[in-house]
Amino acid sequence: MSIWKDPTAKQSPSPSPAPMPEMKEPARLDMPPSFAAEPARTPPPATRSEPEVMRKESTIAADITIEGKIDGAGSVRIHGKFKGDVNVQGDLTIEAGAKVTGGVHADKVVISGELEGNIESASRVELLTTGTVIGDVKAASMTVAAGARMRGQADFGWDDNKSGKSGKSNGGHSESGGNA
Numbered sequence: 348m349s350i351w352k353d354p355t356a357k358q359s360p361s362p363s364p365a366p367m368p369e370m371k372e373p374a375r376l377d378m379p380p381s382f383a384a385e386p387a388r389t390p391p392p393a394t395r396s397e398p399e400v401m402r403k404e405s406t407i408a409a410d411i412t413i414e415g416k417i418d419g420a421g422s423v424r425i426h427g428k429f430k431g432d433v434n435v436q437g438d439l440t441i442e443a444g445a446k447v448t449g450g451v452h453a454d455k456v457v458i459s460g461e462l463e464g465n466i467e468s469a470s471r472v473e474l475l476t477t478g479t480v481i482g483d484v485k486a487a488s489m490t491v492a493a494g495a496r497m498r499g500q501a502d503f504g505w506d507d508n509k510s511g512k513s514g515k516s517n518g519g520h521s522e523s524g525g526n527a
Contacts, residue, residue, distance in 0.1 A: 403420070403421030403422065403437070404421060404422040404423065404437070405417075405419075405421060405422070405423050405424070406423075406424045406425075406426065407424070407425045407426060407427045407429055407445075408426055409426040409427050409442075409444065409445070410427060411428070412427055412428040412429075412430075413427070413428070413429050413430070414429075414430040414431055415430075415431045416431045416432050416433075416434070417429070417431065417432070417433045417435060418434045418435070419434075419435055419436070419437075420435070420436045420437065421436075421437045422435060422437030422438040422439070422440070423435055423437070423438075423439050423440070423453075424440045424442065425439070425440065425441050425442060425445045425460070426442045426444070426445050427445060428445065428446045428447075429445075429446075429448070429449070430447075430448045430449060431448075431449045432449045432450045432451070432464075433447065433449060433450070433451045433452070433453065434451075434452040434453075435452070435453045435454075436453075436454060437453065437454060438453060438454055438455040438456070438457070439451055439453040439455070439456045439457070440456075440457045440459075441456075441457070441458045441459060441460040441461070441462055441478070442459050442460055443459040443460055443477045444460055445459075445460035445461070446460055446461045446462075446463070447460070447461070447462050447463070447464065448463045448464060450464045450465050450466075450467065451464060451465070451466045451467065451469070452466075452467050452468065452469075453466075453469055454469065454470050454471075455469065455470060455471045455472075455473075456471070456472045456473070457472075457473045457475065458472070458473065458475060458478035458479075458480060458495075459475045459476075459477050459478050460477070460478065460479070461478070461479045461480075461481075462478075462479070462480045462481070462482065463481045463482060464482045465482040465483045465484070465485075465499075466480075466482070466483070466485060466486060467485055468486070469484075469485070469486040469487070470486065470487045470488070471486060471487065471488050471490075472484055472486040472488070472489045472490070472503070473489075473490045473492075474489070474491045474492060474495040474497060475492050476492045476493065476494040476495055477494070477495075478492070478495045478496070479495070479496045479497070480496070480498070480499060481497075481498045481499060482498075482499045483499045483500045483501070483502070484497070484499065484500070484501045484502065484503065485503070486501075486502075486503045487503065487504070487506070488504065489501055489503040489504075
C-alpha cells in the first residue's frame, strides 16, 4: 500500500488507477474465505444423502401419548407413551420412563424403559439396566444388563436365513423367567 500512496500519486496520475485494482484484489482475498466456508457447508448435505435414511430419527416427547402405528425407514426414539406396533427399518430406542405397548420390528432395539410386546427379527437388542420387557424377543444378538427385567422367551444367536439345523428355531428357545 505504501507504493500506491506516495510514489504513484507523486509520479503520475495514470498509475493511480492501477493501485485500485490492487485494493480490489485484497478485498477479493478477504471474500474467498467466506466463499470457502460456504462450499464446506455444501458437501455435508451431499454426504448426508447417503446415510440420510439411517440418520433420520423421529422423537416422541416425554409428555406425549400416542396410539396408532409407526411404519417407516427411519429411526424412532420414544420418551413418552406409545400404544401400537412399531415397524421401522432403522433403530428403536425406548428411553427410561417411556412405555411401548405393541409389537416391534426394527433393526436395533435399545430398551431403557418398558416394552410390553414382542420383538421380531431384530439384528440387535439391548436391554439396559432400567429396561423391562414383557414379551418374546427374537434377535440375532441380545445384550441384557444387570438389573434389567424380562418376562417371556428370548430366541437369539440363530441364523434363520441359513437352511439346516436351525430351521424355525423352535428348539433354540432360551427362556428367561421371572424378574431378574
